[in-house]
Amino acid sequence: LGIELTEKGVAKDSCAHCSIVKAQQKDILKESKHKKTDIIGQRKFTDISSIKKPKNKTIQINGKRHWRLTVEEAVGLKIGSFHENKNDMVPVQAKELQQEKAERRPTRYLRMDNSGENKKLAESVNSKDYQLNITLEYTACDMPQQNAPVEVAFKTLYARAKASFKRANVPMRVQYKIFSEWIQTVTKLDGLTVVEHQGQKKTRYEHVYGKKLK
Secondary structure, rough: OEEEOOOOOOOOOOOHHHHHHHHHHOOOOOOOOOOOOOOOOEEEEEEEEEEOOOOOOOOOOOOEEEEEEEOOOOOOOEEEEEOHHHHHHHHHHHHHHHHHHHHHOOOOOOEEOOOOOHHHHHHHHOOOOOOOEEEEEEEOOHHHHHHHHHHHHHHHHHHHHHHHHHHHHHHHHHHHHHHHHHHHHHHHHOOOEEEOOEEEEHHHHHHHOOOOOO
């Protein structure tokens, strides 16, 4: 996904901001054909999207414009990070997966495309340094629906961030400087969404970590 911040006129009503953002979104398939796991942490979906550089050359962009996003399948908890280079996400995500295993939530399956940075991630997580014994599930070429949870999450989180930028009347020059922190905040707020898992209604964060987000 190539994401570009754009500036349009908006109505005064707060709902209009979300409506405009939704109207600008491109269609994406929202379902993948596989059996969903109920075991928290067992399968994750990961991908990278990049914020496009502004067409206005006078606007400076945050150097960390490569957005890595990982979605846990059972309850949909999302974890993201921003990097100057795509390969920089490899040690970050490997350490996250290592920590999950240490806390007895080991990831058994990791789904992603076969881009260069993901191949490096695959080598890293199953290397002697981490020994996570993760089964890598590579998506077929031009088949984003096979990685639907993270593809949809990119669209959803970006739309929310963009709508809140509009609602707060954040200048375009500022948006391009703070988008990484802004999107990370939106991602954490998504973790406070209450979902039902095995008969229990809790926030996504509580389902995964057993405690409230601080």
